[in-house]
Amino acid sequence: MACPICNSPEGAALNEGIRAGAGVLMLVSALVIGAIIRFAVRLWREEQRA
């Protein structure tokens, strides 16, 4: 996809880079938050059983 502002190939590459970099950050965040949610659910179940 070309850059929405300048339509240049360099701009398009930059745009791809930003999407990929932000994607990595979001992916790892999702994994870490997922792990925390899993821990919270286990904690919740432990409490309900106790």
Add this chain to the structure above:
Amino acid sequence: MRWTDHKTVGLQYGVTALCFLLVGFLLMILMRWQLAWPGQPIPSWIAWLLGESNAPGGIMLPEFYNQLVAMHGTVMVFLAVVPLAAGAFANYFVPAQIGAPEMAFPRLNALSYWIYLVAGVIMVASFFVEGGAARSGWTSYAPLAVIESTGQSFWLGGIFLIGLSSALNAINMIVTIVRCRAAGMMLMKLPFFVWSQLVTALLLLLAFPALQAAAIFQLMDRIAGTSFFLPSGLVVGGIPLQGVAGGGNPLLWQHLFWFLGHPEVYVLILPAMGIVAEVITTNARRPLWGYGLMVSAVLFMGGMSMIVWAHHMFLTGMGTSLSGFFQVTTFIISIPSVILISSLVLTLWGGSITFNTPMLFALAFLPMFGIGGLTGLPLGLAASDVTLHDTYYIVAHFHYLVAPGTVFALFAGIYHFFPAITGRSLDETLGKIHFWGSFVCMNLIFMPMFAIGLMGVNRRLWDAGASYAHAQPTLQWQTHITYAAFALGVFQIPFIANLFLARTRTRRDQGTGVREQGDSPRSLIPDPRSLIQAQLGMWLFIASEAMLFASLFSGYVMLRVGSSSWPGPIGEFPWLETLLLVGASAAFGAKRSQLIVSNALGLTFVVIKLVNDAALIGKGITPSTDLMWACWFTLTGVHAFHVLAGAAFTGWLAGPSFKMATEERERWAARIEATRRYWLFVDVVWLAIVVGFYAV
């Protein structure tokens, strides 16, 4: 008094943060003077204090004004409001509210305060270095910040330390709330204040590493000559920037900064909500309306706040798909905010309300936060944000959230909890003078800024727009705002006097419900040997470090994918280092011999890394050669530092700490288990790095 006592640490945070609040306020007064009377001399005694280099002939230089702007925001956010909300109140009251006699890791708790203090001193001391303090705004946007004077390096160092302090505080808070509750204190019985502090701690833990990673990149740009944030062909003052490889991306800074920056907004707001909930329920004599709904809302808000960051960057031309995503998430996050405010208002319904000083501040928080929140909606839409971005409208919007918003909640908390802390009450008359004066002045300061912003006046002009035709009608408002700011300062005098006069009042030793300073019974301190406590602490630390490396790695991916001419390949696969590192974690165990082998392998890894780096530098390959090597040296350098820390700790376990293996077996097992996980983590990070550089 014990330095590790949670109440001591809470008070230390509180007093220090209030001092920084005063520093931030004084910086604001200087800014306001300049904006009201640009180009005119400031009073001679103030000019003498600022010095000829900052205000020659008493006329403030634009460079110094920029320092005031950057440091006002930095001091207020990182050194005053967050430490007061998430450091002082949390440390003092969370253990008491959950029935824990102490924090989970008291020594780490004390350490977090001292690191915060050192960071604050470094930042404020930067005013006295050559070129003055940081002057690229509290956001320190690149590439401007990269080419700034030495003060910017102080800012970056300070920010890194604040991140470290926040992580230690957050780990402590989460483990304390999750594992140190009194019997019967179920999760859904926790006071809302505790829930707000729990989510705040999670946000600090997971979001701050992104700014630490950004600070590492920027320090590398400034010190090692890399160009993470410096694009090719950069021209400074009409002269092309020499001596840098270029090819970097300034937007990388913005993404990493706002990945922290937006959750930081909720770090400012959520503790305030918790305090207001305490004050309102007490003074309305009503339980919290919709407790379960509020807990769900605060959890949802915390999670969502991690995926809204780029709404601060609509002007960067991020493309419709990313822009659309962040617009949608931004509007979704407004829903829990409305739930929280509505629940607090509904709590008042049918209550028997006492309008004392803390209640007045808490009640004022509701509409002030409401104004701040509602005026944020146009900024969440890319179309309207384009017009409003970087105008005074933004200043008004976020100050309504933080100044008459969070700061009012903090005042409510101070008035509300002061008797519980000191056994003495604060004077109501002085308190009400403080409240009404502050309430009126805050609105006189910030409400006109909405209009000034809507008229298109940029917020960064040192002369308030005196040189622009469209700003002319707003100049007299700037003068009025400055008078209101002075009056706001005057109305803080009753508050300060109230704190000191309280010493003259009779101490009420009964009915405070909170133990006296330092009297935590030692026998009740939660067992620090608990395996599960140490394990959870280490998991949280690993989560935080995972976010640090993810941020560094996302920078690498952003630059690599975004480059049309990425150099490569990087060389031969580092088998030896990989084997050494995997060996270090495989050898790790509870026996002394295992610890020594693990320590030796870890140290050898670091030595080999240093030798290899020296060989590369000898061949003329340095971090400044190109972006690929910049990424390699930075990522592997940060990783090597982690290996060194792991090896040092393992060596300590094998040496001075080994007697614990026989004397305190449970505590020893907890340390071994936690350290084993750390070694596995550094293995995984190394494998991710080498795969990222060699296999992809």
